[in-house]
Amino acid sequence: MDQGFFILAKMKSNNQAREIPLKLVLTGILFLAAIFFFGFLAKVVVIGKNDLFDSHVFEFFEGHTSPLLVDVMNFITFFGSRTFLLPAYILLVCLLLWKKEKRLAFDVALIGITADLLKLALKNGFQRQRPEMPLLESLQSYSFPSGHALSSFIFFSAIIYVLWKQENMNRVWKWLIAVLLILFSILIGLSRIILRYHYPSDVIAGFCIAFSWVLLSLWLLNKLHFYLQNRRAKI
Numbered sequence: 001m002d003q004g005f006f007i008l009a010k011m012k013s014n015n016q017a018r019e020i021p022l023k024l025v026l027t028g029i030l031f032l033a034a035i036f037f038f039g040f041l042a043k044v045v046v047i048g049k050n051d052l053f054d055s056h057v058f059e060f061f062e063g064h065t066s067p068l069l070v071d072v073m074n075f076i077t078f079f080g081s082r083t084f085l086l087p088a089y090i091l092l093v094c095l096l097l098w099k100k101e102k103r104l105a106f107d108v109a110l111i112g113i114t115a116d117l118l119k120l121a122l123k124n125g126f127q128r129q130r131p132e133m134p135l136l137e138s139l140q141s142y143s144f145p146s147g148h149a150l151s152s153f154i155f156f157s158a159i160i161y162v163l164w165k166q167e168n169m170n171r172v173w174k175w176l177i178a179v180l181l182i183l184f185s186i187l188i189g190l191s192r193i194i195l196r197y198h199y200p201s202d203v204i205a206g207f208c209i210a211f212s213w214v215l216l217s218l219w220l221l222n223k224l225h226f227y228l229q230n231r232r233a234k235i
Contacts, residue, residue, distance in 0.1 A: 034212040035209075035212050042144070054200050057193065058199075073194045074136060074191070077191040077197070079184070080149070080189075080191075082151070085151055085152070092108055096108065107158075107218075108161075111154060114213075115151060115210070116151070118213060119145075119151060122145055124142065126144045126145075128142055128144035129143060130143040134197055143199060146189060148189065149185070149198075150206040151210075157214040159177075160177070160181060
């Protein structure tokens with residue numbers, strides 16, 4: 001009987017060992033795919049000035065845009081702006097501190113700060129000019145990648161990260177809210193295209209680099225917290 005128990009325990013440990021690398025492999029593949037696609041867009045579309053894809057998408061929306069749609073998109077695009085995101089980050093961090101969740105507050109604050117620095121670095125690095133004839137006011141900042149797409153995706157991912165850490169929350173609600181937030185960030189990106197504030201390639205690149213940055217940030221933060229815990233244990 002002891003031998004049977006040992007075999008079952010060994011099989012269970014082997015299964016767990018196989019599950020962990022599989023998650024890491026899938027995450028790694030998604031991370032590299034997003035980085036690769038961002039690099040492809042940067043090289044072919046921005047540096048190579050191949051605007052065929054962008055032109056086709058703009059042509060499609062030109063035939064399907066109405067004043068009502070413009071008003072709706074202008075409302076939605078606000079939620080990807082710094083005017084909304086900066087107070088939203090501050091409110092979220094303060095709420096976490098009030099709930100005495102200092103680690104989560106630190107994580108969210110660091111993700112928000114580094115995301116903004118990343119956005120500025122990429123925009124100033126590529127210096128792509130914005131599309132001509134925007135439907136509303138003209139913008140003077142650079143176009144690639146879309147800051148609204150990048151920033152909104154990272155912010156909503158931070159909210160999802162916080163929700164996933166809430167043990168008393170139903171898992172179904174976690175998935176539902178996560179899907180809705182991701183869809184809303186995609187809608188924000190779409191608003192930038194319809195309003196002609198960004199090329200479609202800007203928005204796609206913004207989502208790609210945001211997705212990669214979320215994965216990298218969470219991985220590094222987990223490593224950092226693990227290191228700090230071990231250091232405290234040794235003191």
